[in-house]
Amino acid sequence: MTDETKLNEKKKMRAQALERRKSAFDRHGCEASRKIAAHGLDFLATTPSAIVSGFAAINDEINPAPLMTWLQAEGFRLALPVMEGKGKPLVMRTWTPGDAMKTAAWGIAEPLDDKPAVDPDIVLVPLLAFDARGYRLGYGGGFYDRTLQRLRKLKPVVAVGLAYDELKVDAVPAESYDERLDWVLTPSGPVHCLDS
Template identity: 40%
Template structure:
């Protein structure tokens, strides 16, 4: 493991531990604050596809934000791990049954439509003020974004985290994809072009 990868592993572990210390009640409140800020900041979603995620462990609960975006005309999808290399994004519609997808995740089954997101709400372990992120270490999102780019698609990339997951600096590696913004309970911080 190289120096950058070692440092990332240490930062990941530290920020996930900090996230785990947030009480369930506080996590609900922070998730609702994040949804409020996201609803105000993420504009022009009607007719667009937004990928979110269903929470595992101590992640932000995006369901209130996703419901709000759906009510404004967005199509919602969530990631599904297909194998060790790939995720796809299946449409999440109200009332559709969810299936176990491994790693503690659940998502719509194979009958659900696979969509290409216009806006990606991306879970992460840590982020810095320049829009660099540390994921969970599997590289699924980096590869999914690269595949979308190869097809000429360029979704808006918004990291989803709690404030406590910010670090001073993330060591960037060549395969890393920089975020355009991060949404936390304090609001949306934009790093690149306008979101919406």
């Protein structure tokens, strides 16, 4: 299957996934974020000195803010992504709950430009769908794929998708440049992505 065919399949799947995620959000609401926070990141067996990059949720994404607040209390250093332009990886800037933010494209809240850029050890990733192999369906901009590719050239980085359980699918059409998730954290618990 060519990358062009996979791209077309992704477009079809994206429309279905947006509907599924909206239904999941309507069903679970803020409770999903609370359950994600309750699980924490203990399953990674990491130390609080690690830098965790989250994201500012938009629309019906699971909101990682309660998890990030908990991680800060545990001593983790936090960051949020900043878009530098189409076709470029995200820049992760330090962030603390309560920081002043700016509004960027699509209404996404980002840290101010005076916050230092960091290379996180753990990247929390939003998604529309995921499969057992760790492939995810995003919005189609490739920002997280480029970011994970850049970071993984520098050091070991763990990518953790945040998703409603209902967003798991049999297979996400994977293109040659797609970066895989290591884990997906759902309200029912962490799912380790398998090599296959």
